[in-house]
Each structure stands twice: as structure tokens, then as C-alpha cells.
Amino acid sequence: METDTHVYLFATCVVDLFSPQSGLDAVEVLEALGVTVAFPRDQTCCGQPAYTTGFADDARRVAAAQLDLFPQPWPIVVPSGSCGGMLRHHWPRLFADDPQRLAQAEALAARTVEFCDFVDTRLAASQVADTTPVRLALHTSCTARRELATHLAGRRLLAKLPGVELLEPEHEAECCGFGGTFAIKHPEISAAMTEDKLDALQASGCAQFVSADCGCLLNLNGALERRPTTLRGLHIASFLRSRLATRGAEQRR
Amino acid sequence: MTPDTESMRARAAILARLRAAPPVAAPASPDVAAGLAADGAGSGDAAVADFAACARGWRAEVIETTPTRWPAVLRDLAVARGLRSVLAGRDTELAARLPEALGARLRWYDEPLAAFKPRLFDAIDAGITTVRGGVVETGSLVLWPDVREPRTLSLVPPLHIAVLCASTLHPTLYRMMVRERWADGLPTNALLVTGPSKTADIQRLLVYGAHGPKQLVIVLVRDDRDGTGVPA
Amino acid sequence: MSGDRQPRPQDFKVQSRAALADPALRASFRSAMDFLVDKRAAQFPDIGAYERLRSLGTRIREHALAKLPELLERLEQNLTALGVQVHWAETPSDANRIFLDIAARHGAQAMVKGKSMVSEEIELNREMAAHGIDCVETDMGEYILQLDGDRPSHIIMPAIHKTKADVSRIFAEKIPGSAHTEDVDELIAIGRRALRERFRDAPIGVTGANFLVAETGSLVLVENEGNGRLCTSVPEVHVAITGIEKVIERLEHLPPLYTLLTRSATGQAVTTYLNIVTGPRRAGEKDGPREVHLILLDNGRTQAWRDQRFRATLQCIRCGACMNHCPVYTRVGGLSYGTTYPGPIGAIVSPHLLGLDATRDLPTASSLCGACGEVCPVGIPIPELLMRLRGAARRRPAPERKPLRDEGAARSRAETLVWTAWALLYSRARLYRWFSWWATRLRRLTPAWQGGWTRGRVPLRPAPRSLRELLAQRRR
Known part of the structure; x- marks a missing residue:
């Protein structure tokens, strides 16, 4: 620790x-x-x-x-x-x-x-308060994956949370189509990548997906709102907060 | 300007552009041996078995035999395949025993290609060659065509029969070229051949027999065992 | 996309939109790329061993490029001593003139050609045809495309966008006497038969070269079909053309690059043939060309070389792994790029070949996901090079620095202004706080149309309060 x-x-x-x-x-x-x-x-x-x-x-x-x-x-x-x-x-x-x-x-x-x-590296099992079963997918941004190996930390972290079943969508490592100004300069290509990513997430059967990258989440959720589905992406911090005994969680109770 | 002076002008311009760039210290010469995977064995029964398995994986047919029996193997092969004309080079280590093995099927490659082309392309069923060595790691043959065995001998006929001596196996291509000091003198055409020719250019579907031989048969002579006599 | 209108890099956006709208094309590229990705992965099961090999390959290419002028001269010396005629060409038209001159001296009306991307780069077939010379592609994929008047869409699998049915139709139409079939073995047999007499009769064989070995004066060709061997063995004259960057110093540098190439390209541990040609036919030999020529082409390569920040572009060994792994290439296919080299490698090579004006949309056609750089067997930092090209296309050429061709061509006053304003806003904390305070209060005024973003997404709208405000409230 x-x-x-x-x-x-x-x-x-x-x-x-x-x-x-x-x-x-x-x-x-x-x-x-x-x-x-x-x-x-x-x-x-x-x-x-x-x-x-x-x-x-x-x-x-x-x-x-x-x-x-x-x-x-x-x-x-x-x-x-x-x-x-x-x-x-x-x-x-x-x-x-x-x-x-x-x-x-x-x-x-x-x-x-x-x-x-x-x-x-710091989370202890005793800190987990909510263990409700949930089927989850993890989306990792490409640069975070390749420059910081964040997908491995994310998987380790989720594995410490009882009740979380981590699913692996098709082409899990592929880009979601965001890429900063790429999404604006080549909107059709970006949209095609995003649509494929969402299809794969939906096909995985996950109830929600988490990510530690807000750019990807803006992109994916922005496109999901155009689909007839309640599936949304959540920042992994928000998901963790919902599973841990935090100050905010107590106040809200 | 003539084409030659044009080329000289281009040469000067290209080299001048390269020389005009700020010089950068050249990195040390790469250490090839350290970057390659550790070698497996290059000889012994296990190496021979590995070679054969690998070559078969590439769709080569491998027939093991001894230094005394290979002509009989060749004869059986020619009969079984119904070969009418088998081409070979004169004066090779194999040549002396080929008439005995192939009889009337045998044709010698002893004319220049220009004169021989029509028959080579249309009237030869198989070409038989010696092999300089084998590469265990990939199941490959190393051919060094020469004045006796022209390069088209292993290329144009639809069947290539290669006679490989087990004593000439090497663990990897790198080991072989370093041990044999290839850099000191290469033939006009050195070849690494692995299996028959192939293509996957139509819908990624693998088809054998693209432009080179449709089939490759490796007659693997076990000259590496005690008590079986001299290399074939 | 066959027919009269050839795709152009200037039309990348139009061409890629058309490709995206073709579900059959997208499905076929997706499955082909998945196939190649899986095959490659199976060839590198041990990451540690792969990293060692890749760093060796990277060092070999860096080393060769660092000594490029010296190695080219050494190569030339050794080739000349062997009797090979070395020609230098600055431009595609220089190279085509050399071909025409050689053909004229031999009275040649036909050439057989092995797969060569550099020959595509100079549009050799078209130039030869314009002078009455029939230059026949002999790689099966390239042959199919030539018959159909089409272009390669992948550097390793050129006809990957064609189906069995397409090939069947093309052969039935273009090869006299061939029976209609969709059996792939039969189709290949038809191609083999049709090309065999061309090999037999052609006076000139043309090939590229995967590597040039300076110390031995050797041309190295990597292939599976045997057409490359036929082109370098049967005709009386062999003309090889390649880029000046293909030279390596020593013969022992070949095995690691060869294995990186075959495994990265098609997921094969080895190809059927590794063909090392060292000089023309020697005394007493019965076959092999009596004349061997090597044409060394620049065509923008010295521009990439002279700038340290772009030199790594030339490390490429043309395996195509970057395109196989590219989410953009996978969706738009190779023809959309309108360049000889498509995909990520094309986006970093083409600006040097064609200038930054014609290719301005290529470096931006990447989400910078990094998949290309990750699989490059010789460690080319493709995403970084893409970013540098984006910068070069947008900056005003500075007099003290030798500019790239068409440097600054994509510079627009509007875009420059946007980023200047952005930098001002985000580099002044008080100004940003003021901005974010208003942006959150006026969030309902956010426009519903936000350019490319809202094409597939709901508009971006600021939250009711910024994080800094929420945290300030929480601390209170």
C-alpha cells in the first residue's frame, strides 16, 4: 500500500x-x-x-x-x-x-x-459497501491504453469489486472514433467508428459501461442519446463512488 | 541530355541533398545475434523431425531415406507420379546415380535457356536439384543455382524434387549465412524456398501452384547417422 | 471503383464517404483485416521476444538511414563491379525515361512485372502503354486489377476489395478462351496459364526490391507466387526499381528484417521464396538475365530524410501491418486514399511524394489511436509523424528552415484564429474562470448544430456548474 x-x-x-x-x-x-x-x-x-x-x-x-x-x-x-x-x-x-x-x-x-x-494500488476490499451484481464493460481510450496501460489498471480495479462481472465486447481495443478534432474534420469516418463501437457494446449485453476517459465518454454518450437505448457510459470514478462507502454517499443516504 | 548524363545529374543532386542535411552520429552497428530468438538444434534426430514437420506444414512432401537408397526412392516417386520427363543438371553430386534412378525419363539441362525455353516450359514434368542446406526453424531449403543447376530448374517445371542431406541442416537462416560466410561471396541467385508456390490473392483463399512449382518433394537423405556411409 | 476516374488524394473525403456508404465493401475489409490481425498476432506469441526482434529491426533501419549516402555509394560500387547498371532518378518521369531507354535499346514491346509499389508510384504501366510497350502485371492480385483497369487497395493484398465473383467475371471477359468458373483453384490455374507464355517470351523482367544489401551488392525480393523469380530469371534483361531508402548495410541484417516483414504482413513465419539476386548471369551459367539494371528513385524521399523529425518515415519495410490495424483504413478501404501507399504509412509517406497540398486530408484522417505505431515492426512513431505533418501543413514556412513541399498549404485564417483564441483563453486562468462561469450560465444558448460533431451526436453542452465551482461550494 x-x-x-x-x-x-x-x-x-x-x-x-x-x-x-x-x-x-x-x-x-x-x-x-x-x-x-x-x-x-x-x-x-x-x-x-x-x-x-x-x-x-x-x-x-x-x-x-x-x-x-x-x-x-x-x-x-x-x-x-x-x-x-x-x-x-x-x-x-x-x-x-x-x-x-x-x-x-x-x-x-x-x-x-x-x-x-x-x-x-490503494483500494482495500473492506472499503467496498455495495456488491449488487452488475454486468459491466470497460472502455479504455487508445492513448491511455498505449501510453499508460490504463486498461490493465482498470481491469484490476474492477476485479476488486464484488458483484462486478466484466464483459469483453468485440474489438474491445479498437478506437471509439473520438480522436479530438478528428471527429470534426472527418465526421463520417468518426461516426462509423463510433457506431461500430456502440454496436459492440450493446451486443456484449452489458448494463452499463465505464471508462476513465472523458473524451471517449462524451463521444459515446453523445451518440448513444440518438439511439433507442438506456445504455450509457459512466466515468469509472462515478461507478466506484457508487460502490464505496464515501462521504458523499453517506450524505445522500 | 543522354539518359546516362541524366542519371549522373540525378545522382549528384540526390547525394548532394543527402549530404546537405546536418550530420547525425551513426548509431552503433546492430547486434543481430542478441536480437534473434535463441537457436534450436541444427542437427540430430529432433532437428530432422522439426525440419520435416515444418516443411510439411508448408505443404512440402518430405520423404526420408538413406545415402544408399535415395535413387530407388526417386524411381518410385517418378513411377507413382507418372513422370515422363525429369530434368536435372550434369556433374552434380547426384548426377552419377540419376540414370540408374530415372532411366529414360531423365533429361539433362545442358543448353542455354534461350534455346531450351520451349521444352522447359512445355515438356518437362519435374526438375530435380541438390540443396545447399536446410533451415530447421522454418522448414526451408537453401538453393544456390550455378552453372550445373540453372535457376529455372527449380522454378519452371510444375514439380520440384529437392534432394537434401540431413548433415546440411542449420538451426536458422542467420546461423547458416554467418557460418558459411555468405557475405564473402554470393552466387548470382541465392534462394530460400519454403514449400510450393502459392497465392491468397483471391478472397484470401490459399491456392498452391501460383507461378512456380505446384508441388515440392524433399528427398531427405539421412547422411547424418553412423554406419550409413558417406554423404550421397 | 474501376473505370476511367482514378481516385485522387485531393478527393479523400468524397471517396471515403462513398466507401463508408458501401456495406459490402466495409464488411469485406473488416473481415479481411480481422483475418490478418489474428494471423499476425499468432506469429508473435511471446511479447518479450517480439520486442527484442522489433528493436533489432528498428536499429537496423535507423543505422542504415543514418549512413544512407555512404551506403548508397557502397551499394553502387559493388553493383557496378558485379556488372549491374545503376541508374538514379529524382522523379517518376526520370525513372520512366530510363525504362523507355532500356526498352528501346532492346527493341522490347513487352515487359513482365513482379509486384512493385515503386512501379505503381511512377505509374509505369500507363507510361509504357503510352509508348506502345505492354507492361504485364504478373502478381495474381495485380494482374486481376490490371485486367479490370483498377488500382491496388492494399500494399500486400492488392486485390483485397475484389471477390471471387468479380475475378470470375474479369477473367471471363478479358482472358480469351477461359471458362467461366468461381472455383478459386481453377481461377488461379487460368491466371497461371495466361501468364506463362508472357514469362517465356518477354524480353524484359521488371521487379521492385524489398531490400538492397550494400556489402554484397544484392537485390532481395520477398514473395510467395514465384512470379518474382520468373521475372528475375527468364527474361534476358532484368530491371529493378526501388526507393533509395531500401538499402541495408550488411547481409546479416536481412534475416531479422525478413522475418519481421513476413510475420507482420501476412502472419507467415516465412514466404515461399526469398530471392537474393547478385549480379547478372555469370560465365558458363545457362540462365538468368544478361543485363541487370537497378533504378534508385528519390521522388521526395530526400525531403523526408533531411529533416530528422521525419526521417523515421523511411524506416518502413512495407509490411502493411499499420493498415491492417487501422480503424480508419478498415472502414474506408485503400482506394479512398487515392495514393500509391494507403493507410497510416501512406498518410506519412505521401506528403513527401506528392506535397502537403494534395495530401492535406490524409494526416488528419486518423484518430491517433496509436494502433499503427504499436504494430510497426521497425518502430516508426506513426502517430507522432502524423501530428508533425498536421503542424507542417498549418504553419507558415519559416525562412530559416527548409520547408516541406507545400508547407503551410492547409493553413486557414479561421483555424489559426480559433486556436490562438483557445490558447489565450486556456493560458489565462482568470479569463478561463470568467469564461466558464458564463458558459455554464448560458448553456441553453449552446447551438444545436456543431459542425461535424452533431452529425452523429447530440450537441455538446456545458454542465450547469463547472467542477471548480462545485468544489468551491463543497468546501464551504
Whole structure:
């Protein structure tokens, strides 16, 4: 068991504006594990949207604005895998020509932990309160899978929750079609990928699916709302919060 | 400009562009042996069995025999398949015993291709060749065609019969080329042949006999065993 | 997509939309790609061994590229000593002129050709036909496409978009005297028979080369059908054409690259033939070409090479694994790209061959999922290269840096402005807080139409309160 008592939460732009509940649930889960969560209020975005579109200078400007926000040597927990990969792998590349910022970026990269990874190493079976049987699928974003192996942490984590039956949809490792501005520049191709992903999720027989990536969730849920189904994707933090004995859960009871 | 001066101009331009780039230190020469999987055995009964199993997996037919009996095996094969004309090269290690094995079926490849083409393409049922060595890992044959055994001998006839000595097996292609120091001198055409020719170009359905031989028979001579005499 | 209108990279969006709307095509690509993905996976059961082999292959290619000018000269020296004539071509038309000159000197009216992507790149068949020379494809897949006036949709399995029924129809129409059949063995037998006399009679054989070995002056061809061997053995003249990047330093570098190539491409441990050609027919030999020519083509490769950030593009050994694993390629198929090299590798190679203007939609046609980079047997960081090309297509060429061809061609004032505004907003915390406060309050004013996003999804709408506000409330 790790013993950090404090962590930073880097919530990401998508969580802040479009999926704040996921961020709130992540905070509650982390607190239930006994850590104090600091949320630097000047944080905005990791810069990924501009970076992957080919506007590295703009991405650099945004990333640079984050570098001074995490002064304590605490882990930086990121509840969105592809953003975690951005901090871990691409920030050092962005500042390759700027020695001072490069050193900062590398130090931050070393402290960056994806949410599932962090929770997996600290969660004890005794903390699980709800064991209602549920059939679940796990969707992992591609960059989180390939840059951070988040799918493995996610599976380990779900395996610790009694009652959860994890299903594996067809082509589980394939992209959901989001890909940032790809979804806007090539909407038909993106939509075809998303439709196939949803077909596979629905065919798996899962009651809901979870993901640790908010970009994918926005994409998949945005398309699911156009389908005659109640199936929805949930951030894995929200699912965990519903299974653990957390402060928020008690208050709501 | 003539084509040659045109080519020289292009050469100069291409090399100049390459040289104009900022130089980068060349990485150390790659260590090939360290990156390849550990070798299996290259000799012994297990290696021979592995080779044969692998070659059969590629649809080659493998017939094991001894240094004394291979001509009889060849004769039986020719009879069983109804071969009327079997082509071979003169002066090879096999040549002396081929008349005994094949009789009137035997044809020698002793004209240049240009003159021989019509018959080679239309009137030969099988080509028989020696083999420089076998590769256990993949069930492959290494052929080095030469003045005695032209390259079309193992290519144009619909059946290729290859006589392989078990003593020439190597665990991998890499081991073989390093041990035999191929880099010091290659023939005009060195070949690794694994099974008969094939294609899957129509709906991924595998079909044997695309443009090369439709069938490959490996006569595997066990010259690696004690008491069975000299290599064939 | 057969017929007169050839697909073009400029029309990628139109072509890919048409392909997406063809359910039969999509199903056939999906099942073909799944098949190849599974076959490849079965060839690399041990991840540790695969990673060792792949890092060896990567190092061999990096090493060769680092020494490219030196290796090319060494290759040329060794080839010349063997009696091979080496030609250099900067452009496709240079290369075609060399072919025409060789054909003219031999009075050749016909050529037989083994599978060669570089010959597609220079549109050799069309150029030769324009000069009355019949250049016959002999790879079964390529032959089928040539008969039908179609193009390859995959670099390894060119006719993957054709069905048995298509081939049956094409053969019945185009090969005189062939019986109508949908039996694949019979169809291949028909192709074999039809091409056999071409092999016998053609004065010139044309091939590509998978590798060029500098230390021995060898051309290496990898194939299953035997047509490559026939092209390099039967005609009196053999002309090989390939890109300057194909050279490797030593013969012992070949086995690891060969096994990476065959396993990644078709999931085979080995192909039927590995054909190593070292010089023309020697004294006393009864067959083999009396003349061997090698044409080394640049066509944009030096542009990729001279910029360290793009050099890895040239590590490619043309296995096609990146396209087999690409969710975009799997859905739109190879013809949509309108380039010789489709899929992820095509998207990073084609901008150097054709310029960033014609190919501007190719680097963006990727969700950057990373599957291509993961399976590349020689470690090309394809997603990173895609991002760099996106950047190069959108930045103003700087005078101090040698630009790529058509650098900045996709630059638009609107897009640049959007990202400048975005960077301003997200790099100033107070401005962002002000923005998010208003965005959440005015969420009902979010437009219902949001460009490509709402084509298949409900509109994006900010939450009623941002996370930072919710957390602030919670702490109170």
C-alpha cells in the first residue's frame, strides 16, 4: 500500500466544463482512500486538443500555464487517461527546447498518475459497501491504453469489486472514433467508428459501461442519446463512488 | 541530355541533398545475434523431425531415406507420379546415380535457356536439384543455382524434387549465412524456398501452384547417422 | 471503383464517404483485416521476444538511414563491379525515361512485372502503354486489377476489395478462351496459364526490391507466387526499381528484417521464396538475365530524410501491418486514399511524394489511436509523424528552415484564429474562470448544430456548474 496523504487533482478541461460530476466523484473516491485532495484553481487544460491538431505553439502556451501549479511533491492524479498521457509523455516533448521548463515538465511527468492506477494500488476490499451484481464493460481510450496501460489498471480495479462481472465486447481495443478534432474534420469516418463501437457494446449485453476517459465518454454518450437505448457510459470514478462507502454517499443516504 | 548524363545529374543532386542535411552520429552497428530468438538444434534426430514437420506444414512432401537408397526412392516417386520427363543438371553430386534412378525419363539441362525455353516450359514434368542446406526453424531449403543447376530448374517445371542431406541442416537462416560466410561471396541467385508456390490473392483463399512449382518433394537423405556411409 | 476516374488524394473525403456508404465493401475489409490481425498476432506469441526482434529491426533501419549516402555509394560500387547498371532518378518521369531507354535499346514491346509499389508510384504501366510497350502485371492480385483497369487497395493484398465473383467475371471477359468458373483453384490455374507464355517470351523482367544489401551488392525480393523469380530469371534483361531508402548495410541484417516483414504482413513465419539476386548471369551459367539494371528513385524521399523529425518515415519495410490495424483504413478501404501507399504509412509517406497540398486530408484522417505505431515492426512513431505533418501543413514556412513541399498549404485564417483564441483563453486562468462561469450560465444558448460533431451526436453542452465551482461550494 502506498502512503501518500496528499494528491493534486488535475481535472482536465472536459471534466471541468462538461462532466464535473466525474471530477467530484473522483475527489470523493480519493478521499475515501484517506488522501487529501488539492485542486489548484488556476488549472485549465493539458493542451492536447491543439497539440494533436498541429498547433504545438498554442498547446505549449497552455501547458506552460500549468507548470507552476503543482509546487508540492505530491502525485498529480488525472481522471482522464489521454490527458494523463499528454502530461506524462508529451509535455516533455513540448518543452524540449526550453531547459528550464523541460526540467519542470519532466518532474511533473514523473508525478503524474492516471486515476485507475492510483486507486488500484490503494483500494482495500473492506472499503467496498455495495456488491449488487452488475454486468459491466470497460472502455479504455487508445492513448491511455498505449501510453499508460490504463486498461490493465482498470481491469484490476474492477476485479476488486464484488458483484462486478466484466464483459469483453468485440474489438474491445479498437478506437471509439473520438480522436479530438478528428471527429470534426472527418465526421463520417468518426461516426462509423463510433457506431461500430456502440454496436459492440450493446451486443456484449452489458448494463452499463465505464471508462476513465472523458473524451471517449462524451463521444459515446453523445451518440448513444440518438439511439433507442438506456445504455450509457459512466466515468469509472462515478461507478466506484457508487460502490464505496464515501462521504458523499453517506450524505445522500 | 543522354539518359546516362541524366542519371549522373540525378545522382549528384540526390547525394548532394543527402549530404546537405546536418550530420547525425551513426548509431552503433546492430547486434543481430542478441536480437534473434535463441537457436534450436541444427542437427540430430529432433532437428530432422522439426525440419520435416515444418516443411510439411508448408505443404512440402518430405520423404526420408538413406545415402544408399535415395535413387530407388526417386524411381518410385517418378513411377507413382507418372513422370515422363525429369530434368536435372550434369556433374552434380547426384548426377552419377540419376540414370540408374530415372532411366529414360531423365533429361539433362545442358543448353542455354534461350534455346531450351520451349521444352522447359512445355515438356518437362519435374526438375530435380541438390540443396545447399536446410533451415530447421522454418522448414526451408537453401538453393544456390550455378552453372550445373540453372535457376529455372527449380522454378519452371510444375514439380520440384529437392534432394537434401540431413548433415546440411542449420538451426536458422542467420546461423547458416554467418557460418558459411555468405557475405564473402554470393552466387548470382541465392534462394530460400519454403514449400510450393502459392497465392491468397483471391478472397484470401490459399491456392498452391501460383507461378512456380505446384508441388515440392524433399528427398531427405539421412547422411547424418553412423554406419550409413558417406554423404550421397 | 474501376473505370476511367482514378481516385485522387485531393478527393479523400468524397471517396471515403462513398466507401463508408458501401456495406459490402466495409464488411469485406473488416473481415479481411480481422483475418490478418489474428494471423499476425499468432506469429508473435511471446511479447518479450517480439520486442527484442522489433528493436533489432528498428536499429537496423535507423543505422542504415543514418549512413544512407555512404551506403548508397557502397551499394553502387559493388553493383557496378558485379556488372549491374545503376541508374538514379529524382522523379517518376526520370525513372520512366530510363525504362523507355532500356526498352528501346532492346527493341522490347513487352515487359513482365513482379509486384512493385515503386512501379505503381511512377505509374509505369500507363507510361509504357503510352509508348506502345505492354507492361504485364504478373502478381495474381495485380494482374486481376490490371485486367479490370483498377488500382491496388492494399500494399500486400492488392486485390483485397475484389471477390471471387468479380475475378470470375474479369477473367471471363478479358482472358480469351477461359471458362467461366468461381472455383478459386481453377481461377488461379487460368491466371497461371495466361501468364506463362508472357514469362517465356518477354524480353524484359521488371521487379521492385524489398531490400538492397550494400556489402554484397544484392537485390532481395520477398514473395510467395514465384512470379518474382520468373521475372528475375527468364527474361534476358532484368530491371529493378526501388526507393533509395531500401538499402541495408550488411547481409546479416536481412534475416531479422525478413522475418519481421513476413510475420507482420501476412502472419507467415516465412514466404515461399526469398530471392537474393547478385549480379547478372555469370560465365558458363545457362540462365538468368544478361543485363541487370537497378533504378534508385528519390521522388521526395530526400525531403523526408533531411529533416530528422521525419526521417523515421523511411524506416518502413512495407509490411502493411499499420493498415491492417487501422480503424480508419478498415472502414474506408485503400482506394479512398487515392495514393500509391494507403493507410497510416501512406498518410506519412505521401506528403513527401506528392506535397502537403494534395495530401492535406490524409494526416488528419486518423484518430491517433496509436494502433499503427504499436504494430510497426521497425518502430516508426506513426502517430507522432502524423501530428508533425498536421503542424507542417498549418504553419507558415519559416525562412530559416527548409520547408516541406507545400508547407503551410492547409493553413486557414479561421483555424489559426480559433486556436490562438483557445490558447489565450486556456493560458489565462482568470479569463478561463470568467469564461466558464458564463458558459455554464448560458448553456441553453449552446447551438444545436456543431459542425461535424452533431452529425452523429447530440450537441455538446456545458454542465450547469463547472467542477471548480462545485468544489468551491463543497468546501464551504
